[in-house]
Amino acid sequence: RTDTPDNIRLVAYIVPTTTPAPTVTELRDFLAKTLPAYMIPAAFVTLEQMPLMPNSKINRTALPAPDHSRPELAATFIAPQTEKEQHLADIWQSVLGLEEVGIHDDFFELGGDSILSIQVIARANEKGLHLTPRQFFEGSTIGQLAAAATDAPRIQAEQGVVTGPLPLTPIQHWFFEQDFPQQHHWNQAMLFALAQPLQPELLETAVSHLIQHHDALRLRFNNTGGVWQQYNAGLSEIIPVTRIDLSNLDADAQKTAVSHHAAIQQTTLDLKTGPLLRIVTFDCGDTQPDRLLIAVHHLAIDGVSWRILLEDLQTAYAQLQNQMAVSLPPKTTSYQQWAERLLRYAASPEAIADLSVWQQMAKAAIRPLPRDFTTTHMPSEATSQEIVVSLNATETEALLRDVPATYRTEINDVLLTALARTMHTWTHSPTLLVDMEGHGRSQLFEDVDLSRTVGWFTTVYPIALTLSGSNNPGSELKQIKEQLRRIPDHGIGYGILRYLGPETAVKTQLANIPQAEISFNYLGQFQQAPAASDTLTIAPESRGSDRSLDGTRQYLLDVSGGIHQGQLHITWIYSPDMHQPATIKRLANNFINALRDIITHCQEPETSGATPSDFPMAQLDQKKLDKLMAKMARRK
Known part of the structure; x- marks a missing residue:
């Protein structure tokens, strides 16, 4: 069924012939004996009788939509008891798209992830419930978070206009290190169709408030003596809103014109004098909904x-x-304050303590990725092509709701296990070096809150993923999970030491770590984002290139994923100068199949387990922990 654009799932309708009627658990178990996991319905609806048409066939349009009920979890449902718990439950239900959640339900078992947790924290703060990312991961149930939440904010953020110089952050250092040929054209952009035309004067006023409120939109950059510096500019009377009238064109001509003008507008940002934000409205008259382009330089978003x-x-x-x-x-905490804190932290003993983790990456035995064609240089961005593969809605729901509880995993654990298995088959090497991208908003400091701060916080760090060769999805999932858990603070320390640390020898050592040839980035779930609203919907036209095509690709393969309209989509970006399309298509399909194998394994009866990171104080390796868990199971 597709009841809304964000909710696509396989539904079973049952008319019971026995008393009592079978439970959903019994139905799932029965179907699991004969059907693969991805064919088991995501929802079951019990009816007194099937709705029929005059010809006695089932009237499918009359079948009722299933509700957005809480999935079956190990935890018994207990409704919120206090005002704090109810506020948190309301937020979870909104973010996760569920009708009810219990106070002992685990956020990640309900389908949440670290990016959605940031949204929960931001909304909780607005309700006067102040939480931190660390609290969220230490106790990810409503009961635990309600107990940890405080009424008073933990940080005192500047509420006025922030101006003045600030240090470059690690990701900004990385950007300027690349020496892109057209640095002003390296954006993130979105093109929307509007439910209703926007009034130009109201839009300009709204945008002026955004620029005042979000200081990163006023960043400016100067290169002095080969050294890049940035500062927060004050307010300007110039509002970067442009209106383009296409109302005299037919629909096909409008489509061409929107793409043409969007591509041009994406090249108009200016690092030195601004703006870093460009907003364009396209007046399409009565032909079709107006369009809205928002382009922001990546240095600010x-x-x-x-x-x-x-x-x-x-x-x-x-x-x-x-x-x-x-x-x-x-x-919340300004981008300026964050940058200053990172610079101070880089010289601390805590930051230096992470160095050994990154030194191990330099020792990993890494093989170059296979190439179909040999060239002496990296291809340009202009050659980039992409292949997209997807899980269906039922498989995606299983990935989000069934898999996490089996081995207490997060979605990145699962996706990277599938990637490691795929690349192992291709390269015949047990170890894969990947540049991981993360959201970069991990809580390093108790007095910093980034939940509503606009800026470029992304972390990029290398990680060597190693498989033992067991070819068992469960075993390999646990291996990759543990390797990811050994990375402190989700990898933020690598960029801090690499670009901000005071010791030149350390910077040089980290710069000499072998360059990964593949990057990975999980972008999160978009069905609950503001873009998926009645006001803004993604437009079908091309928005032009977000980056200058004259630039050089940084990786042979860029793999990214996100959940749109209830389905996981994985994008593989490559250059035909290096690989044939058939090669990348085969890799992409193998990845999806590896992911399905993991999902199926995690849905098998009696499949469960723990890993050493679940019990950090016990100091057990996986073998000893498995023996202990087996012994406890026998006692039961």
């Missing part, structure tokens, strides 16, 4: 920031439309 920016744009515009004063949620 990342994936998490988009959720904040779009939400605030819609909030500000709606308030102005209703003749209300614009009131956005309180600001």
Whole structure:
């Protein structure tokens, strides 16, 4: 069924012939004996009788939609008891798309991930429940979080306009290190279809409030003597909103014109004088809905920031439309303060303590990735092609709701296990060096809150993923999970030491770690993002290139994934100068098949287990822990 664009799933309708009727668990277990996991319905609806048409065939349109009920979990459902618990339950239900959650339900077993947890923290703060990312991962149930939440904010963020110089962050150092040929054209952008035309004067006013509220949108960059510096500019009377009238064109001509103008507008950002933000409305008259292009230089935005920016744009515009004063949620820690704290932290003993983790990466035995064609240089961005593969809605729901509880995993554990298995088959090497991208908002400091801060926080760090060759999905999933858990603070320390540390020898050592030839980035779930609203929907036209095509590719393969409209989509970007399309298609399909193997394994009866990182104080390796768990199971 497709009841909404964000909810696509396989549904079973049952008319019981026995009393009592079979439970959902009994039905699932019965079907599991004859069907593969991805064919087992995601929802079961019990009816007194099937709705029929006059010809006695089932009237499919009359079948009722299943509700968004809580999935079956090991934890017994207990409803919220306190006001704090109810506030958190309301937020979880909104973010996860569920009708009810219990206070002992685990957020990640319900399908949550670290990116969605940031949204929960931000919304909780707005309700006066102040939480940190660390608290979220230490206790990921409503009961635990309600007990940990405080009424007073843990940080005091500057609520005014932040101006003045600030250090470059690690990811910004990385950007300028690449020496891209057209640095002003390296953006993130979105093109929307509008449910209703926007009033130009209200849009300009709303955008001016965004620029005032989110300081990173006012960043400026100068190169002095070969050294890049940045500062927060003050407010400007110039609002970067442009209107293009296409109302005299037919639909096909409008489509061409939108793509043409969008491509041009993406090249108009200026690192030195600004703006770093460009907003363009396309007036399509009565032919079709108007279009809205938002382009922001990547130096000022990342994936998490988009959720904040779009939400605030819609909030500000709606308030102005209703003749209300614009009131956005309180600001969290400024990008300026974050950059300054990172620079100070880089010289601390805590930062240096992580060095040994990264030194191990240099010792890994890494084979170059196979190539179909040999060239002496990396191809340009202009040659980039992509192949997209997907799980269906039922498989995606199983990935989010069934898999995490089996071995207490997060989605990155599962996706990277599938990637490691795929690449092992291709390279015949047990170890794969990957550059991992993360959202970079891990809590290093107790007095910092980044849940509503716009900026480029992304972390990029190398990790060597090694498989033992067992060819067992469960065993390999546990191996990769443990290797990821050994990376402190989700890898943020690598960039800090690599670019901000005071010791030149350390910087040189980290710079000499072998360059990964493949990158991986999980972008999160987008069905609950503000873009998936009644106001803004993704437009079908091309928005032009986000980056200059004159630049050089950084990796042979870029693998990224996200969940859109209830399905996991994995994009493989490559250059035909290096690989034939058939090669990448085969890799992409092998990845999806490896993912299905893991899902099926985790859905098998009696499949469960723990890994050493689940019990850090016990100091057990996997073998000893497995023996202990087996012994405890026998006693039961």
